[in-house]
Amino acid sequence: MKPAAFRYERPHDVAEVLDLLAENGDEAKILAGGQSLVPMMNFRLARPEVIIDIGAVPGFGEVAMYGEHLKIGTRVRHVDLERPRFKGPLSSLLAVAARHVGHIPIRLRGTFGGSIAHADPAAEWCLLARTLDADVAVASARGERVITAADLFQSAFITSIDDDEMLTEVRLPWLDADWKTGFSEFSRRAGDFAVVAVASAVRLADGRIAEARIGAAGVGATPVRLTGAESALLGQPLGTDAIEAASEVAGDEIDPRSDIHGSAEYRRDLVRALARRALS
Numbered sequence: 001m002k003p004a005a006f007r008y009e010r011p012h013d014v015a016e017v018l019d020l021l022a023e024n025g026d027e028a029k030i031l032a033g034g035q036s037l038v039p040m041m042n043f044r045l046a047r048p049e050v051i052i053d054i055g056a057v058p059g060f061g062e063v064a065m066y067g068e069h070l071k072i073g074t075r076v077r078h079v080d081l082e083r084p085r086f087k088g089p090l091s092s093l094l095a096v097a098a099r100h101v102g103h104i105p106i107r108l109r110g111t112f113g114g115s116i117a118h119a120d121p122a123a124e125w126c127l128l129a130r131t132l133d134a135d136v137a138v139a140s141a142r143g144e145r146v147i148t149a150a151d152l153f154q155s156a157f158i159t160s161i162d163d164d165e166m167l168t169e170v171r172l173p174w175l176d177a178d179w180k181t182g183f184s185e186f187s188r189r190a191g192d193f194a195v196v197a198v199a200s201a202v203r204l205a206d207g208r209i210a211e212a213r214i215g216a217a218g219v220g221a222t223p224v225r226l227t228g229a230e231s232a233l234l235g236q237p238l239g240t241d242a243i244e245a246a247s248e249v250a251g252d253e254i255d256p257r258s259d260i261h262g263s264a265e266y267r268r269d270l271v272r273a274l275a276r277r278a279l280s
Contacts, residue, residue: 003041010053014139017052017166022141024050026163031055032075035102035110036118060113060168069135069171074113078102081112090132090174093181093201097124100183103191113167116152119159122193122218124185126153128172130223131199131215135171140164146171153222179203180238182278186270188261194218195261198226198250198274202238209233209242214278216271219256228253229275238279247275 011017021028029037029048032055040046054060060075063085070090072081081098084091101107101115101124115125116136129136129149136147138161152159161167175181185197196218203211212230217223229250236242251272256264 001042001044003038004044004047006041006048007050008053009050010056012056014057014059014168017054017057018139018141018164020050020052021164021166028052028163030117030166032060032114033077033110034114035106036114036120054166065174066171068174070174072112072170072172074111074117074167074169076112078107078110078112078115079104082107088175088177089179089181089201090172093128093175093183093199094172096183097128097199100124100185100187100194100197106191113170116170117159117161117167119153119157119222120193121153121156121220121222122195122197123223124183124194124197124217125170127197127199127215127217127223129170130225131213132172132201133213134173136167137169137171138162138165139168140166144168150225155221175201175203178205182280184274184277186274196267196270196274198271198278200275200278202233202279204238207237209236209238212246214246214250214275216250216254216275219254219267219271224254226250226253226271226275233279243276243279246279247272250275 027049031051031053060073062073078101081094084095115123134149182200185194187194199215201213202209212233214226214229229246232246232249251268256267258264
């Protein structure tokens, strides 16, 4: 199929983007990489009256340090994160996750911010944002604000970004050398969305786990933090016994639904297995 008729706008600065959003509200959609929006329009699952192409707007393609955070601009391509930009566990985690995003053509065109705003509950970047408690900056003609990842994802494909707002950047907390990270994903075929994915980050102090962040995607309407598994790790040495115990807790604390890809119990088993791999 082909998309329904729409008006195409290609602004050249942020102010013009925000004015167009203010003028058109929920009838407008922002186009960056188009890897989610365009297929939805072709199937007529989305019928925006106005498309706002931000490809000519400068300033959204930067990956840089921002205080104690790594700032990722909304138009940064998936492929731009496949190679670590900075030394450290966070860059390594981003690189591993990036290689699981779709196929090469998708990674060449699709954008980090577009994936976050699309809010697919199985998406790798949404999982990392939730696991690491990212801050998401949005802007409108009314001003700017920052939304925590916990407050951003409302349900499948639904966020707390208002119709007149655009996502400008995502800020991930920087992880120093005391942190260890892991990522593991299972999909039916390479390039498919994850049936289940698990991301982990633990901080070691004196040989024991002082902080832990574990998240799962594909187990509900949004990516989730596995707080029970995190608690099970605290104070423990990062070894086989601690990993096994936390992985069992991770599988028990989720409440997934059954679907065509697997039963709820199948997903619990996947979470246990993938948590074990990510932590290992």
